[in-house]
Amino acid sequence: MWWKRISEKNFDRIVEHFIAEHPDFSFKKFLGYGSYGRAYLIEDCSSKKLFVLKCLRPKHRHHKKTIYKFKQEIHILQQLSLPYVPAIHLTGTIDDCPFFIMDYVNGQTFEQLIFQDGAKFTIVRSLAITKQLLEQITQLHNHGIVHRDLRIPNILLVEQQLHIIDFGLATTYQKEIDISTIENPKRAANHISDLYFVGHFLLFLLYSNYKPSNKKEKAWQQELQLPIAVQDFLERLLWIQEPFPSALVALQSIPQLADI
Structure with missing residues (x-):
């Protein structure tokens, strides 16, 4: 199927374009990836505060079990309010891939x-x-x-x-x-x-x-x-x-x- 042919690098460009279309944020750089997600550093244009956008890897976007796990991470972070755990500020989807924006921990x-x-x-x-x-x-x-x-x-x-x-x-x-x-x-x-x-x-x-x-x-x-x-x-x-x-x-x- 066509969606299986999206490469990780192409998806990075899609994410960068997505951020460019939202004037509140600017894209800084790609941070890395894990088993399920890819992470990007973005900046709030007004406050200059840094955040992390974490998005489900495109190869998983039609895997129900993986999507459930990714959304469970969002739910867990949303219910926690602890100073040593990143807080979530925004959620959404990019090309059918769920994402969330959370605090950047500068350490x-x-x-x-x-x-x-x-x-x-x-x-x-x-x-x-x-x-x-x-x-x-x-x-x-x-x-x-x-x-x-x-x-x-x-x-x-x-x-x-x-x-x-x-x-x-x-x-x-x-x-x-x-x-x-x-x-x-x-x-x-x-x-x-x-x-x-x-x-x-x-x-x-x-x-x-x-x-x-x-x-x-x-x-x-x-x-x-x-x-x-x-x-x-x-x-x-x-x-x-x-x-x-x-x-x-x-x-x-x-x-x-x-x-x-």
Whole structure:
């Protein structure tokens, strides 16, 4: 069918033309793409404030399941009103592809900080950052939302404050889940998923300060040689030991300076 032949680059031009026809905004640049969407930086012509336009990728525009997931992301962001989550300001469609315009978070992702800037995080600093993240996750769960994609590209640092972006895999928190039936913790629709990702996030922070002593790769427990309280905390996040029953309990269980 004809709609399958629209390339991503052609669609970028369609989006740019769409913005040009709306005098309130000006097109700045293409930001990137994920599994479901493409993101563009735009500017409010009056306030000069920057926003992100996120649009469903054209190859998905006739896939009902993908469209539903994209619209679910819009719904989730619309119902959240939290300072560390981008707010939605406008929704619509471009060539049958749904889109939304949201706040632009002008910060650095932890992927950029670690792998581009070479930032190093001590154990104390890593735990402090994880504490702030768990505080935010606890609030998300209290609002009935599980993010399910808390990777280092989706967590930004803005003037020492964390911001969470990309709710494309987020879903409604399901309280009545038997943990023993969960096969993939990344996809769990409860706290298990977010805490599992937090565990890997914390490992990235801790490894930023690690210098390998030999070429042979070992388990993180051997390489990092963490205080036992920190190792136990990580293993509970990562489902190696008994998992935490909630994000709040995980937050309350973060090792203190006396334990490090």
